[in-house]
Amino acid sequence: MGRIAGIDLGTTFSALAVLNEMGRPETVPNSDGERITPSTVFFAEDGVVLVGEEAVNAASSEPEKGARWVKRFMGLDSFPEEVNGKKWSPAELSSFVLRKLKEDCSAQVGEITDVVITVPAYFDEVRRKATMDAGRLAGLNVVGIINEPTAAALYYATQYSVGGRILVFDLGGGTFDVTLMDVNGRQVDILCSRGDHQLGGVDFDGAILKTMEKVYKDETGGNLVTDDESRARLMVEAEAIKKTLSKRPSASALLYGDSGQCKFKVTRDRFEESISPLMARIGMLVEDVLDEAETEPEEVSSVLLVGGSTRLPIVQKRLEKIFGSPPASAVNVDECVALGAAIHAGLRLMDESPSKVDAGVASGLKDIGLQEVCSHCYGTLAMSRDDKTERDILVNDVLIKKNTPIPCKVSRTFYTAAQGQTSVDARVTQHSTASTDADIVNVVAFGSLQLPPGRPAGQPVKVTYSYDADQRMHCVFEDEGTGKKLVLDIDTQAGSMSGSDVEKKARELEGYSLE
Numbered sequence: 001m002g003r004i005a006g007i008d009l010g011t012t013f014s015a016l017a018v019l020n021e022m023g024r025p026e027t028v029p030n031s032d033g034e035r036i037t038p039s040t041v042f043f044a045e046d047g048v049v050l051v052g053e054e055a056v057n058a059a060s061s062e063p064e065k066g067a068r069w070v071k072r073f074m075g076l077d078s079f080p081e082e083v084n085g086k087k088w089s090p091a092e093l094s095s096f097v098l099r100k101l102k103e104d105c106s107a108q109v110g111e112i113t114d115v116v117i118t119v120p121a122y123f124d125e126v127r128r129k130a131t132m133d134a135g136r137l138a139g140l141n142v143v144g145i146i147n148e149p150t151a152a153a154l155y156y157a158t159q160y161s162v163g164g165r166i167l168v169f170d171l172g173g174g175t176f177d178v179t180l181m182d183v184n185g186r187q188v189d190i191l192c193s194r195g196d197h198q199l200g201g202v203d204f205d206g207a208i209l210k211t212m213e214k215v216y217k218d219e220t221g222g223n224l225v226t227d228d229e230s231r232a233r234l235m236v237e238a239e240a241i242k243k244t245l246s247k248r249p250s251a252s253a254l255l256y257g258d259s260g261q262c263k264f265k266v267t268r269d270r271f272e273e274s275i276s277p278l279m280a281r282i283g284m285l286v287e288d289v290l291d292e293a294e295t296e297p298e299e300v301s302s303v304l305l306v307g308g309s310t311r312l313p314i315v316q317k318r319l320e321k322i323f324g325s326p327p328a329s330a331v332n333v334d335e336c337v338a339l340g341a342a343i344h345a346g347l348r349l350m351d352e353s354p355s356k357v358d359a360g361v362a363s364g365l366k367d368i369g370l371q372e373v374c375s376h377c378y379g380t381l382a383m384s385r386d387d388k389t390e391r392d393i394l395v396n397d398v399l400i401k402k403n404t405p406i407p408c409k410v411s412r413t414f415y416t417a418a419q420g421q422t423s424v425d426a427r428v429t430q431h432s433t434a435s436t437d438a439d440i441v442n443v444v445a446f447g448s449l450q451l452p453p454g455r456p457a458g459q460p461v462k463v464t465y466s467y468d469a470d471q472r473m474h475c476v477f478e479d480e481g482t483g484k485k486l487v488l489d490i491d492t493q494a495g496s497m498s499g500s501d502v503e504k505k506a507r508e509l510e511g512y513s514l515e
């Protein structure tokens with residue numbers, strides 16, 4: 001039987017874990033023996049693609065052939081820059097990272113059959129679907145998607161004895177997520193999440209680079225960053241300086257710019273000051289999540305750390321200030337997400353195709369329960385009478401509220417407004433709050449339901465939204481009179497690919513070989 005796996009597809013690093021014969025998750029090292037693999041892709045000659053440390057090194061001298069931090073753009077039609085002279089979608093670029101993990105795993109512990117890939121809790125539908133596409137493009141059978149903090153909590157709740165109200169604080173390379181949950185034995189109930197998918201280690205590296213540029217300018221009058229190549233090289237140096245500052249009070253380097261060489265020394269204090277706006281944002285999101293769950297800091301029984309950037313001393317200090325005691329020293333900040341995803345993959349298969357799960361694996365997963373919630377509000381745009389002006393205005397009518405336990409299904413009936421109306425504009429909206437303001441919500445899917453002519457106004461149109469366990473939405477607009485339906489699946493919207501597109505693209509990408 002093939003292996004059941006979980007993959008943490010990170011902005012800067014990715015990891016893969018499989019379930020062993022007893023249903024316990026284990027990290028599989030890559031072909032270099034490393035437990036995490038840089039999520040960097042580099043196009044070498046003749047259709048050869050490098051992924052990982054080698055790609056990071058190669059991309060620092062030829063940045064135009066490399067792609068880093070691809071996850072920041074997941075869900076967009078294309079990566080912002082051409083890579084190796086070609087436009088790529090973020091899903092295509094990420095598929096190389098996933099293929100590398102898959103091939104390294106096959107070589108070491110056996111072929112992977114089914115996999116769950118992780119996403120930040122705050123990822124919307126389009127980004128989730130693009131992540132699934134990336135997996136399929138890599139030839140993986142993606143049985144589900146799970147939120148990164150949830151995966152981490154599943155791991156800690158089942159392999160260590162954490163319990164009570166838990167806050168998972170996940171600060172990685174590119175994204176920040178904070179999630180509150182209740183853990184009772186092996187049952188994990190998610191309460192709510194907040195996050196920012198543009199806040200992570202890369203921004204701290206950027207802050208160090210800014211300081212380097214300023215010092216260089218003050219000392220030499222010249223410019224440190226002269227082109228893309230020097231920027232790529234300096235970001236790698238900035239990251240190394242940042243890591244040194246997690247251990248020591250200061251760090252030094254020699255800088256080379258267009259006005260020669262200059263000595264650079266930075267203290268931890270100066271670095272911490274330079275990232276204080278980012279830390280303020282993080283603090284605010286933590287407070288928001290506590291407010292949303294009406295939880296006082298002292299009611300949180302432990303704070304679990306996830307992600308490499310939680311090694312920054314200022315992060316731990318800030319959490320200690322909020323919660324009054326230091327965060328639980330997390331055992332495995334780099335791997336817990338992949339490990340939890342492997343558990344989730346096992347649970348999904350036990351639900352959907354139990355014959356694919358060995359008895360030993362199944363008994364290891366016994367009694368594990370997970371209750372997720374949806375991370376946004378979903379609604380539709382409809383006309384409504386404004387009491388003040390006595391005019392009809394377009395409003396957002398929320399069907400599924402944020403933090404509703406999932407899977408869930410909600411129906412509401414609307415009525416046609418005009419005599420002889422032959423179509424209804426169907427719009428699915430998504431927003432972080434239950435706002436009724438049609439101008440601020442994001443329309444994530446749209447279509448037109450055609451109606452037969454010649455009917456009076458007031459024809460019922462039933463709108464049903466169902467939210468599946470992968471946190472993806474399926475929407476049906478039904479003309480009750482005729483039973484005619486318009487199905488809006490967010491899969492079919494811009495930024496994502498249809499099944500046959502994926503197959504075609506996957507075959508095209510197979511033309512590249514990974515080294």
Ligand SMILES: Nc1ncnc2c1ncn2[C@@H]1O[C@H](COP(=O)(O)OP(=O)(O)OP(=O)(O)O)[C@@H](O)[C@H]1O
Pocket residue numbers: 009010011012013014071171172173174175176200201202239242243246306307308309310311312333334
């Ligand atoms: N000792 C350290 N001090 C500060 N930062 C560190 C340290 N070690 C690793 N990091 C940072 O952690 C980040 C990587 O963390 P991680 O692997 O959890 O992120 P990721 O999973 O790639 O990103 P994301 O979860 O945001 O998609 C990098 O920005 C790295 O520089």
Ligand SMILES: [Mg+2]
Pocket residue numbers: 008009010011148172173307337
């Ligand atoms: Mg991560």
